[in-house]
Amino acid sequence: MNKVKLVWSCRECGHAQSKWTGSCSGCQNWNTLTEDVVVEEKKPRFEGKKLGSAKAVRIKDVGDAEFKRMTTKMGELDRVFGNGIVEGSLVLVAGEPGVGKSTLMLQIANSIAVQGLSVLYVCGEESAEQTALRARRLGIDHQNIFLLSETNFSAIKAQIDQINPDVAIVDSVQIVYKAELPSSPGSVVQVREIATEFMHIAKGQGITTFLIGHVTKSGEIAGPRVLEHIVDTVLEFEGDRQHGFRMLRVIKNRFGPTDEIAIFQMKETGLTEVVNPSQVFLEERMKEISGSAIVPGLEGARSFLLEIQALVTTTAFPSPSRKSTGLDQNRLSLLLAVLEKRVGYTLHHCDVFVALAGGLKIVEPAIDLGIILAIASSFSNRPIPSDVIVIGEVGLGGEVRGVSRIETRLKEAIHMGFKRCLLPKKNLKGLSASLHEKIELIGIDLVDEAIQKILS
Numbered sequence: 001m002n003k004v005k006l007v008w009s010c011r012e013c014g015h016a017q018s019k020w021t022g023s024c025s026g027c028q029n030w031n032t033l034t035e036d037v038v039v040e041e042k043k044p045r046f047e048g049k050k051l052g053s054a055k056a057v058r059i060k061d062v063g064d065a066e067f068k069r070m071t072t073k074m075g076e077l078d079r080v081f082g083n084g085i086v087e088g089s090l091v092l093v094a095g096e097p098g099v100g101k102s103t104l105m106l107q108i109a110n111s112i113a114v115q116g117l118s119v120l121y122v123c124g125e126e127s128a129e130q131t132a133l134r135a136r137r138l139g140i141d142h143q144n145i146f147l148l149s150e151t152n153f154s155a156i157k158a159q160i161d162q163i164n165p166d167v168a169i170v171d172s173v174q175i176v177y178k179a180e181l182p183s184s185p186g187s188v189v190q191v192r193e194i195a196t197e198f199m200h201i202a203k204g205q206g207i208t209t210f211l212i213g214h215v216t217k218s219g220e221i222a223g224p225r226v227l228e229h230i231v232d233t234v235l236e237f238e239g240d241r242q243h244g245f246r247m248l249r250v251i252k253n254r255f256g257p258t259d260e261i262a263i264f265q266m267k268e269t270g271l272t273e274v275v276n277p278s279q280v281f282l283e284e285r286m287k288e289i290s291g292s293a294i295v296p297g298l299e300g301a302r303s304f305l306l307e308i309q310a311l312v313t314t315t316a317f318p319s320p321s322r323k324s325t326g327l328d329q330n331r332l333s334l335l336l337a338v339l340e341k342r343v344g345y346t347l348h349h350c351d352v353f354v355a356l357a358g359g360l361k362i363v364e365p366a367i368d369l370g371i372i373l374a375i376a377s378s379f380s381n382r383p384i385p386s387d388v389i390v391i392g393e394v395g396l397g398g399e400v401r402g403v404s405r406i407e408t409r410l411k412e413a414i415h416m417g418f419k420r421c422l423l424p425k426k427n428l429k430g431l432s433a434s435l436h437e438k439i440e441l442i443g444i445d446l447v448d449e450a451i452q453k454i455l456s
Contacts, residue, residue: 008033009188014224027225036189037182067255070166070208072111076263076273080248081233082256087166088206089255090199092173092228094213094221095237100246100266101212104237105169106135107270108210113144117166120159124151124175138270151185153178153194157201165207170198172212174222186214191223195230228252239266243359245280246271249299260300263360277304278416281358287386291378294389294418295370296409297362303405303412305389307357308367310374315351326356327371328363335372335394342398343448345379366403368394369422372447373454382455387419390450391427398447402426407435414438422450 007016010033015026023030069084078084085091095101109119123131128147135141146163150156153176160168170176176194177185184190195211202209211231214222221228221236228234232254239246248262264271265280274280282305285292291310296303308327315321324332332354339345354371356362369392377384384390391409392400403409406427413421418439425443435441444450 014226080262086255089232090202091233092231110140113142119167120165122170169210240359293370293374295367310378311353312378321351365393391423
């Protein structure tokens with residue numbers, strides 16, 4: 001008989017301890033310990049592990065191996081991965097329910113299948129008929145795509161050994177379980193074991209594996225943090241279901257950049273790439289209205305223009321509202337305090353609502369000045385000129401700080417036809433003469449100076 005013992009596992013870091021305490025002794029987080037049952041097996045622990053002996057080598061004797069990559073025929077997606085998906089890699093795709101994770105995976109499976117490669121899609125949360133119905137709605141019906149409605153890992157492993165696919169997609173990692181572990185599917189022990197098993201399959205058999213993961217109500221990836229450490233790439237799929245736009249953001253990537261994004265639009269036929277986000281985000285913009293500012297956001301190697309909308313209105317209630325959509329709520333509170341203290345705006349009796357048009361989420365500090373000017377425009381009921389873009393990070397002293405990669409942002413603004421740019425004076429140094437000829441650059445040091453030049 002196998003030995004069974006009870007342990008307390010941390011949901012955040014995966015640390016296990018024999019007794020319950022208020023906080024985890026590994027990561028010091030409170031109320032993160034859950035009771036799990038661990039079975040000490042006499043047989044080899046991981047089914048997917050290939051036995052072999054490792055040998056230490058000198059670092060100078062290790063050759064430069066070129067990773068083989070497969071393309072998805074989707075330019076935006078390939079750019080996120082770093083010019084294609086590395087063969088034998090383990091990828092985690094996480095996102096809110098209904099955001100389009102399964103749709104994206106089916107489209108990737110179809111793109112790979114038409115190249116003559118085989119794909120095994122493990123639809124553990126749905127039946128094969130349900131997944132096939134969705135695939136047909138998307139126009140996907142390729143003979144190289146195999147569907148498997150199974151949640152037991154041993155059965156999944158047997159099918160992988162039989163089919164030997166080039167790509168395996170598991171939907172989702174929280175629903176697959178090992179029968180040897182008494183813990184329920186989705187527990188810390190089960191998720192950690194299943195992720196490790198698929199890691200051995202990906203590395204040992206060279207099968208590119210995608211794991212679809214759930215998120216918690218706070219927006220974080222569900223399961224222990226060790227899940228993110230095990231995989232090679234972590235992709236976060238985000239977007240507002242009320243809008244058609246979706247953003248695929250790279251959180252971790254061992255084979256490419258970690259700050260790239262891809263933007264898609266959800267349609268009846270599935271997800272389509274947005275090649276020119278600036279044009280799409282600004283096509284419904286109304287010019288010459290108060291409370292609207294255009295800022296160039298930067299994600300990875302790409303810059304795109306976004307519209308920040310603000311609404312300031314007086315309130316009869318003692319506690320005014322401070323609401324934001326697509327922006328950090330704490331950052332908004334900080335910028336409102338700067339406006340009150342450094343500029344003298346009386347906002348303590350006003351409701352303030354700020355939103356990023358398009359349903360996306362941006363936390364870059366370079367849009368601080370755009371947020372402040374949009375609020376000031378709505379407060380004074382004076383529109384910002386429609387040919388002006390705004391760049392700058394705002395400090396607690398009301399100073400406007402420099403931002404990175406200013407030329408990339410300015411080139412995107414010039415491409416979209418903007419004539420003037422409000423930017424920190426620090427960023428004026430080193431700019432080429434050609435940029436000065438194509439767009440008027442207005443350098444500023446303080447927030448109140450920016451308000452006077454644009455809204456006076």
